[in-house]
Amino acid sequence: MKADGKKMKIAVGAVALTMLITALALAAYRSVNTPERSLERYFDAVSGRDYDKMYLLISDDSKKTISREDFITRNKNIYEGIEARDLKLEIMSVEKIDSNQRQAYYNLRMETVAGALGNPGNVRLRKDSFFGEYRLVWNSAVILPGLSETAKVSVTTTAADRGSILDKDGNMLAGPGAAPSVGFVPGKINADTRAADLAAAAGLLGITTEEIEDALSASWVTAETYVPVKTLPEIDAGLEAALLQIPGVMIGEAEVRSYPYGEKAAHLTGYIGAITAEELEALKNEGDYRETSIVGKGGLEKVFDRQLRGKDGGTITVSDTSSDGIKTSRVLCESSPVRGFDVQTTIDTGLQTALYDQLAGDKSAAAAVNPKTGAVLALVSTPSYNPNTFILGMSDAERDSLNRNPDNPLLNRFEKAYAPGELIQPVTLGAGVKTSEAYAEQLKKLGFGESLPFDFSMEASKISESGTVDSDLAAAGSGTTGMAASPLHLALIYSALVNGGNMVEPYIKYDANPMVKYWKKDVISQEKAAEISESLLQEAKSPKGRALAVKTGTAVQKNSVDTALCVLFYADQTEESPLLVAAVAEGTGERGGAGYLEEKIRAVF
Template sequence: MGTVYTNNNSKKYWIIGGVVAVVAVVAVVLFFLLSGNNDEKKLKDFYTLISEKKYDEMYECLSEESQKTYDKETFIARNQNIYEGVEASQFSIEVTDEADHQLTYTVKMSTVAGEVSFENKTMIEDGKIVWNDSFIFPNLTSSDKVRVSEDEANRGQILDRNGKMLAGVGKAYSVGLVRGKLNGENDYDKLADLLSLTKESIQKTMSASWIKDDSFVPLTTIPSTDTQLENQLLQIPGVQLNTEEVRSYPYGEVTSHLTGYMQKVTAEDLEKHQGEGYTENSMIGRSGIEAAYEKELKGTNGATISIIDETGSTKGTVAKQEKQDGQDITLTIDVNLQKDLYNAFEKDQSASVAINPTNGEVLALVSTPSFDSNDFIYGFSTEEWDALNNDKAQPLTNRFRSTWVPGSTMKSITAAIGLETNSLDSSKDFGAEMKWQKDSSWGDYYVTTLHAPNPNHLKNALIYSDNVYFAKAALEIGKDNLEKGYKSLMIGEDIPFELALTKSQYTSDSFDNDIQIADSGYGQGQILMNPVQMASIYSSLMNDGKMMTPHVVKSTESSVWAEPFSKETTDEIKADLIQVVEDNNGTANSLKNNQYQLAAKTGTGEIKASQDDTTGTEIGWLSVASTDSSKPIVITTMVEDVKNRGGSGYVVSHVKQPLMSYLQK
């Protein structure tokens, strides 16, 4: 029995001893593995602090010896200046070897000069990083500097369809002072008055510590075309004008709502576009094509990150990225037509859209009154900015983006919907009535018209623009067919266009009311139309029922937006619209000429609180098209407040010259 116990105990102790031995071996292995993993984690955590710009916490991760070599203030300033100067981000660390707490690893990071990748080594002592300047970039020493040289990309131009520059490089003068040449305080007064600056702001600028007597100190930028201002400035001792390149808009107000403008970036811009090459001195597209195509126009700046030794010589290049100039954006716009339409309505609050109905190319896109995009380059005084914003005519409002009561321009659309849905007989005589209501349930509400032709069928109703006819027609067409027609015309849908447009709309709920259905037939009711969409709809009437997608950038492929009408429908409507011009009683008869056959529809949208309101305003409309297949064009113009100015006739008389000039060129 004793032998048995001895053997069992012996075996037992051997097993335990074996377990202890295995545990000891595993512990040693785990110690080294975990130690290594811990070293790797320390390194990666350190780079995380770099990416988070926590430079003070980075310093606490340094070994005792490293902290003796680099005081905290120097370390923080050194790292912050370099990492933020090269715009380092998106760090990736891969440890490729480790032995005796020495780590070999690969660093990848994004910088202003593209991706930087290099292999490096470091030691971990007592859980702390042994750090010197080569940790940032290999071969960098404490006496070296890191320099970033930028090569700014040229911004792309905005061109019209014929290559005429709408936005691009122009010349300007940088106005500055050389302090040593100034006569005295009176010069500050003269300069402040000429440049719309304050004397105090000029004096503050000139008091900077870096300025020497022979230093040129820039104050502002002025157009190089203002020769009178140039001569007045040069009469002041100490004033110097240096030529510089600026963004220029040679057509000024004519194209500014279209091209948009640029402004200096804000802190929000820099945060939103971090890593995209913007600096505190950058300009950015703020509206129009400048904003919509900012990325393409801007291009990519070139940059070189170099290590410079204490003698000022280039020790090595860390990374280099060649600049890529911005793309030119060519528009479908004919700037001559754009200019003619602008000049015709310069003093009005208006929007004009010209479209090629066969392909959707926008030939002109005008909003008046306007502003000058150049002013945003040169800057505003407080008084100038306040005057622009407080102008009752609202020149900053882009009217081709907005929606408006369409008035009688909806009559052609109502008719086309009726024909397309077989709910309107174009030969039916609805009877000539100057004042009409469906029945006594309408109370005091009547539809009135200025002209009631006899016979009162569709063609005459369009020629004379009879409200009563189209009120009756809308009720005959019916709510469901009208809604179906509006949907086929994409009314209520987002407008596919390079610039943001307010979508046209109709209120479906109100169609349960017969008065609203009747009013919608002649463009009152609850309908609001965007001028670009209105021009597109009239284009379909000239293009066998195909409504092309409107576009203003020439590279955009033409496509069909919708096919609301058949050729049979559009042929009949087009023939009637030709008579609106050709017939002596037509509301657009003044457009009649011996050279070109035109089709047109006028409209006057009333904006008033009630039917009896006499204080409301009127909006004038015209949609006119050439039927000549070699000169395809539709122009839609909306003018605010034409009441007592001829109504839609005012619009007709002002569109005629730009249209004829375009057709005759």
């Protein structure tokens, strides 16, 4: 009897334990399988643009009304068309309908091409069995508020005006401008001579007759419409007269991004153009960039693109036709374009153009700074190109000519690093360095092996190909054993001679009351800085009568090209307008090498 009682207790205990485990499992399941969690999972999939997962999370009844392909197409077209991002779901309440159905009320906020959109909505969630998961009873209103199954969503955008780039005095380096626009009025074209006339116009404009025909055949063109076919940087009287002799030709003006200093500041300003797929991928997490965006393609346009480009405006419109044929349209969300900010720089356009004019015949680069404040006054690269041609439309022949030019005018030489030659001696051997180890440490103190703290991506300076200095100190001291530094870096190194041994930190965004910052402190002693500066002083004064300090040198670059280098600066830096210029020029041996370059740079002082 006792044994039977014991068995009974064990059986009861087992049942109780089973019931407890079941209850705990059911509670755990219910805590996970909630309508709230299902709704969150769905909109997480929306946020991640995982349309396949979204389809899995809708009810079986919903799948009978829309195929997977149609579901994905509709959701993808709308969400990506309005550029939905940064979704934030707030579930307001969930009401019970029956044992397997709930009604969820929520607010969904998202950023779109037209600004912030609040999407208050509600949706039914259903589970098909007791242990089934809640899934959405889906319709198009889940995508956007009040959206019917037949409604169409359209998006229009209005480009924001781009801010201007200004020099230190407020002169425009890049900004709004006008350019001659050549086109046709179709109704005034002579039908009898059409083919010959279009060919003549194409020849004068450097385009093909096919390009003109494509423009004239656009769907919006009428007989009286002006159809632009080519925008020019400028038009002389001869070309204008020749074009106007052709029946139907009309010359007007087009609003364009303008670069008044053209090739004199091309590598400094850069230019703008349509965003590439690679650029869009790189910028996808950095704000309002889309497939139609216009972005900076180098220079200041690229460095300050975020500030300059502003924010495009947009409108999201829902259109529908009722069962009785009545058409309706409503604006769901809209925003106005916001103009980009102007960016004022430290550039002195007078100095920029003067340096360019002096160096235009060479493959060269120059960096000019105020060595007391670090303000960058000029950055020059020659040969150059006209950035306006990129804005106005370049023919294939023009583009091929630039790309194939052996002088490589598209290369930004002021960003490159060059073997510094003898220019490195005053701040190394001249500063008392005696051993190769000390030499390497001195170069590190001068910033070799580091990136410059500057907005432009200058090629990093290096001590040598290996990063070390061998025992041949004399060879290392020549500045040609794999050593390299950009013109701007050389200018900063020499700024230490007028700052008591401290290298100034460069900046290019204008500040009316700049606070001087030093990139590297105590790279040489104050006494040694004064001594070296005195040793570089020239008897011949500048064209303005001020005392000049000069250091020149030559070096063979790793591409075996002989290069002349020089640094010039005012020795009387306490006076107004401090100035220091570092320059390099390739292949100038037959024209006098370093002496030739020195005279070129001396002229701008």
